[in-house]
Amino acid sequence: MTKKTLILSVFILLKFLLQYFLISPEYDLQRDEYLHLDQANHLAWGFVSVPPFTSWVSWLIHLLGNGVFWVRFFPALFGAITIVIVWKAIDVLNGNLFALVLGATGVLFCALLRLNTLHQPNSFDVLSWTAFYFMLIKYIKTANTKWLFTAALFFAIGFLNKYNIVFLLIGLFPALLLSKHRIVLLQPKLYAALIIGLLIILPNLIWQYNHHFPVIHHLKELAETQLVNVDRIGFLQSQLLFFIGSSFVILAGLYALLFYQPFRDYRLFFWTMIFTLAAFLYFRAKDYYAIGIYPIYICFGAVFLADIFKQGWKRYLQPVAIAIPLLLFIPFYQVGFPNKTPAYIIEHTSSYKALGLLRWEDGKDHLLPQDFADMLGWKELAIKTDSVFSTLPDPDHTLVLCDNYGQAGAINYYKKNKQLTASSFNADYINWLRYDREIKDVILVKEVGDEDKGRQEEIPLFDTVYLAAQRINPYAREDTISIYVLRGAKVDVNKRIKKEADEKSQDQ
Numbered sequence: 001m002t003k004k005t006l007i008l009s010v011f012i013l014l015k016f017l018l019q020y021f022l023i024s025p026e027y028d029l030q031r032d033e034y035l036h037l038d039q040a041n042h043l044a045w046g047f048v049s050v051p052p053f054t055s056w057v058s059w060l061i062h063l064l065g066n067g068v069f070w071v072r073f074f075p076a077l078f079g080a081i082t083i084v085i086v087w088k089a090i091d092v093l094n095g096n097l098f099a100l101v102l103g104a105t106g107v108l109f110c111a112l113l114r115l116n117t118l119h120q121p122n123s124f125d126v127l128s129w130t131a132f133y134f135m136l137i138k139y140i141k142t143a144n145t146k147w148l149f150t151a152a153l154f155f156a157i158g159f160l161n162k163y164n165i166v167f168l169l170i171g172l173f174p175a176l177l178l179s180k181h182r183i184v185l186l187q188p189k190l191y192a193a194l195i196i197g198l199l200i201i202l203p204n205l206i207w208q209y210n211h212h213f214p215v216i217h218h219l220k221e222l223a224e225t226q227l228v229n230v231d232r233i234g235f236l237q238s239q240l241l242f243f244i245g246s247s248f249v250i251l252a253g254l255y256a257l258l259f260y261q262p263f264r265d266y267r268l269f270f271w272t273m274i275f276t277l278a279a280f281l282y283f284r285a286k287d288y289y290a291i292g293i294y295p296i297y298i299c300f301g302a303v304f305l306a307d308i309f310k311q312g313w314k315r316y317l318q319p320v321a322i323a324i325p326l327l328l329f330i331p332f333y334q335v336g337f338p339n340k341t342p343a344y345i346i347e348h349t350s351s352y353k354a355l356g357l358l359r360w361e362d363g364k365d366h367l368l369p370q371d372f373a374d375m376l377g378w379k380e381l382a383i384k385t386d387s388v389f390s391t392l393p394d395p396d397h398t399l400v401l402c403d404n405y406g407q408a409g410a411i412n413y414y415k416k417n418k419q420l421t422a423s424s425f426n427a428d429y430i431n432w433l434r435y436d437r438e439i440k441d442v443i444l445v446k447e448v449g450d451e452d453k454g455r456q457e458e459i460p461l462f463d464t465v466y467l468a469a470q471r472i473n474p475y476a477r478e479d480t481i482s483i484y485v486l487r488g489a490k491v492d493v494n495k496r497i498k499k500e501a502d503e504k505s506q507d508q
Contacts, residue, residue, distance in 0.1 A: 004100065008087055011104045012080045018108075019076035019116055020069075022337040027375040029071060031477070033119045034378065034409025035427060037061065037071070046207035047428045048214045049405075053161035054121050061119070066413075075123035079116035082127045082295055083107050089134045089299040092141060094262070098318050099306035105322050106246030106298045109329035111291060114336055118371075121162040122288065128158025128165055129292030133269070136172075137296075140181065140265050145189040152193035156200035163215065164289050171276025172268075179268035211431075234356065235280070238287035241355070243294050244332065245325030246301075250294055253301030260304050273297065338372045342475035345372070368475055374406070377476035381407060382414030385422070385445060388468045388483050392441050395419040399493065402445040405429055407481065411445070425504050433501055439493035442486040443468075448478055455484060461496075463488030 029037075032049075039047060039055035040062040046052055057074050064070045083104055090103045116123050135151035138144070158165040176182055184190055208215055240247055256263050257270040273293055280290050309317045333339070335352055345352060345368055352358050353365060360370040367373070385400065392398050395417070402408040402424040411422035422445070423433055442462070444455075455465045464487040471481045 004097065007097075007101065008084065008104070011083055011087075011108060015080045015083060015108055015116075016076050018113055019072060019079070022113060022117055022333075022339055023375075024339050024341060026341050027338045027372070028378040028410070029068070029375065029413070030118055030120075030371060031374040031378075031406035031409075033071065034413050035405045036119055037066070038409045038412050039428065042428070042432050044207065045203040046211065046214075048211075048431065049427050050121055051160045051162065051204055053124065053157065054119075057119070057124075071119045072117065075116045075119055078123040078127045079112055082112065082130050085127070085130050085134050086295050086299055089130075089137055089296060090302055092134075092137055093299060093303045095299070095303040096306050096310070098309070098322075099302040102249065102305065102318075102322055103298050103302035105325050106243065106249050106302070107295050109245050109325045111242035111288075111332075111336070112295075115288070115291065117337070121164075122291070125158065125162040125164055126292040126295065128154055128161060129168055130295045132158065132165075132168060133296035137266065139184075145187065145193075148184075148187070148190050148193040149196065152197035153200070156197040159197075159201045160204055165292075167276055167279050167285075167289070168292075170279045171272050171274075174275050175268045175271035178271055181268055232281050232284065235285070235287045235290075237356075239277075239290060239294075241332075242288070242291055243298070245328035246298055248324065249301035249305065249321075250297045251301070252304050253297040253299070256300055256304035260307075262307075263300060263304070266300070269297070269300065338375055342368055342372070342376065345369075346475075370477065373475060373477040377471055377473035377478065377481070378406070378410035379414050380473065381445070381471040381481055382411045384469045384471055385411050385443065385483055386414075386416050386420060388443060388485060389417055389420045391468075392443075392485070392487075394440055397438050397440040398443065399423065399439045399441070399497070400443045400445065401497075402426070402429075403447040403450070406478070407445050407447075425501060430501055430504060433497060435494040435498055437494075439497075440487075440489050442489070442493065444484040444486065446482045446484065448480040450482065453482070455486075458484075458486050461489065461491050462486040463490065 035049060036054045037058050039050075040058035043055055043059060044052060047055065061070045061074065086103050086107050087100055090099050093099075095103070112123075112126060115126065131154040132151050135147045135154060139147035139151070155165060155168070158168075176184070243250060254270055254273070257267055276293055277290060305321060306318075309315060309321065335355060335357060340348075349358070349367075352369065357369045358365045358367070360366050368376075389395065389398065389400065396419065400408075400411065400420060400422045402411065402422050403426065405424055405427035408422040408424040408426070408429050411420070415422075423429055425433075442458075444458070446453075459465050464485075466485055467482060468485045469483040471483070473479060
């Protein structure tokens with residue numbers, strides 16, 4: 001094993017170790033993770049919420065036992081592969097050992113540590129962007145058209161993971177037109193690569209067409225309820241915070257792309273970042289959508305700084321440069337991860353509020369960061385629903401209907417009773433409702449905002465209606481969830497469920 005390989009192996013090992021020690025035991029999985037894990041039971045070429053790739057990873061997790069260890073493993077793996085690609089890119093750019101270590105350190109000790117704790121499309125999204133940019137570097141350096149095909153492959157898989165990667169092309173295309181590399185547009189093999197990429201994503205496009213393009217409704221809803229609250233200045237501030245320890249490396253890389261002679265062939269990367277960020281700003285994208293841009297720019301910066309610091313007294317700046325990401329990671333570690341109890345966070349509210357971490361998607365400040373609050377109370381909800389379900393005499397004819405996908409997914413993940421399957425009209429669950437059995441009893445799992453706490457709508461339809469349990473957690477995003485039991489249906493429940501599902505589908 002060479003020295004370089006040994007050092008890279010240490011970074012990979014450290015990456016995995018950190019991912020498993022950044023979450024306090026008080027926290028469960030995050031709301032979205034339950035939905036993604038449930039998708040393994042309903043494999044398809046598309047979903048209302050995300051493209052299919054995450055469901056394939058969930059299927060692997062399910063095969064491996066569906067435990068939290070494996071839920072954490074795959075995003076950590078994608079993060080580790082991102083480090084490997086950064087390492088390889090620096091090597092291709094002729095970076096020395098210092099450049100390799102600086103680049104790997106910058107990518108390890110940054111916001112990716114938080115992103116890579118969650119089983120969501122974001123971890124593979126960053127990997128896809130980084131891999132695509134790496135293939136572009138390889139093509140520019142070698143002019144070998146095989147890298148066009150590889151880039152198309154990574155883009156297609158990235159598209160099947162998260163549509164966000166389309167912004168990569170939005171930023172790259174005008175930059176390409178402004179550069180001497182626009183000649184690639186006359187390369188027939190480029191279009192062959194594009195056709196192959198299109199064929200890979202075609203099943204998802206067909207799924208979208210057959211389901212009336214739910215992605216459009218999802219984006220519209222996102223724009224109306226969340227993106228409208230995005231502050232463009234805040235977006236730019238967050239970009240600095242994500243890679244605060246290596247921001248000087250990224251800035252050095254941007255400078256080098258303009259003025260460093262060995263990077264003259266890669267100048268289009270400077271304009272790619274400008275155009276891509278401009279597109280994100282125009283569409284009021286969430287700040288973390290842009291994280292995938294930066295790892296490759298750490299490569300350019302690391303190689304440039306290695307050249308600057310290679311002689312004379314400047315050599316002594318090498319350990320300083322490596323130490324900066326580590327030192328600046330310390331305060332980020334204190335507030336950027338769910339490694340403190342909710343009580344501790346509330347006691348130190350000022351630190352979190354000063355960084356804007358208590359601001360949720362609704363534009364208001366709350367007790368905890370939103371994604372921390374979204375990791376509380378789920379297991380308790382499942383336990384209580386399980387307990388209520390066990391009191392009913394006919395589980396084969398009992399429907400568990402939840403208000404949202406977080407509730408349904410959490411119950412299905414933590415449940416002990418295998419006869420229990422939670423359903424919902426929300427997100428992908430609306431397509432998974434079944435109508436092939438008579439429903440005699442119903443368990444309703446209701447949000448705190450429920451306007452019919454007396455169940456006046458359901459009382460005429462059942463023999464008995466009562467509040468069976470509540471899950472109350474003041475720190476959770478849903479601080480109160482109520483569990484109602486409706487016994488002895490007087491109507492055809494399937495017919496009513498089908499009608500409501502059809503109405504909601506039309507609204508979408």
